[in-house]
Amino acid sequence: MASSSFSIRIPCSSANIGPGFDVIGLALTLYLEVHVTIDSSPSSLEKKHPLNCVITYENLSGSKEQISLDPEVNLITRVALYVLRCHDQRAFPANTHVHIKNPIPLGRGLGTSGTAVVAGVVLGNEIGKLGLTKARLLDYCLMIERHPDNVAASLFGGFVGTYLSDLKPEDMARIEIPLSEVLPEPAGGIDTGKQPPNPPVGIGHCTKFPWAKEIKAIAIIPDFVVPTANARDVLPKQYTRADVVFNLQRVALLPIALGASPPDPDMIYLAMQDRVHQPYRQTLIPGLLEILQSMTPTTQPGLLGICLSGAGPTILALATENFEEIAEKITSRFAERGIECQWKLLELAQEGTIVEHH
DSSP states (O other), rough: EEEEEEEEEEEEEEEEETTTTTEEEEEEEEEEEEEEEEOOOOGGGGOOOOGGGGEEEEEEEEEOOOOOTTTTTHHHHHHHHHHHTTTTTTTOOTTEEEEEEOOOTTTSSSOOOHHHHHHHHHHHHHHTOOOOHHHHHHHHHHOOOOOOOHHHHHHHEEEEEEEOOOOHHHHOOOSSOOHHHHHOOTTTTTOOOOOOOOOOOOEEEEEEOOOTTTTTEEEEEEOOOOOOHHHHHHOOOOOOOHHHHHHHHHHHHHHHHSSSOOOHHHHHHHOOOSSSSSHHHHHTTHHHHHHHOOOOTTTSEEEEEEEETTTTOOOEESSSSSSSHHHHHHHHHHHHTOOOOOEEEEOOOOOOOOOEEE
């Protein structure tokens, strides 16, 4: 056989969802695509590429940020390499071409790093013919991306609740990719040539909640980046009991509220309130507090609830109608501060990551 090919389709994700900080995520219908071709014809085998891999990239998002086309640096291919090396495969098959098509704006709170991690783990599984289950793939994802709400939503699809298991002390020491086993100096140290340790089984788990068919998601995407590290740095180290209880009360209601048909706007709006992360991130996102306080089901027919998507700056508005009007009201608030936005009307992506062999 001269060549083989397959494609991976991964939905973007919106995490946190009001009170569900690091717990609740949505998979949405904006997809990262990875198209892979392995050319094993005799003439092609004479060509030599680093790690046997060539990357090409289509930026369909309109964002200005660039990604690396070096397979030792690109997040998707280096994650795939980690998975392969856990199974004693040191590189990609000869003449592997990875073509990435990305419509998801980088650094905007729509889970771009999570989708890349999922893409890399699935790529390693397919390239290496490893036959890992999705539950096991999640373990590999969580060795790299420690926030389960993003990766679980993109991997499994739907409206998900997630949690991490308590790990043994020796496992806690391995909270990132063992880079020295995957990347050469200076990015990760000396490649020892050893097989990295496989992740523990059952690092994290997720469950799918019902989702009312009437609900759509309006993603309002401002034209600036909020790095996740910066968004984490503004959060307090400790919370009052009152704020913790406030969020627990609402997160207990949220899955029921968003799964009920027809949706109850008042219940959903109240269930999407938060005191754990959004109040502290308003300093990073001009106009956030005003938008959260002024946009309600009473003032805006069709609106159910509104929240930051992930670490922001994207605003996620859940609604049943008047989508354009809602989007324009929010974008106008940003425009008053000199911030341009695009917006997308998205639906829940129920299927999660899909692999198709051609």
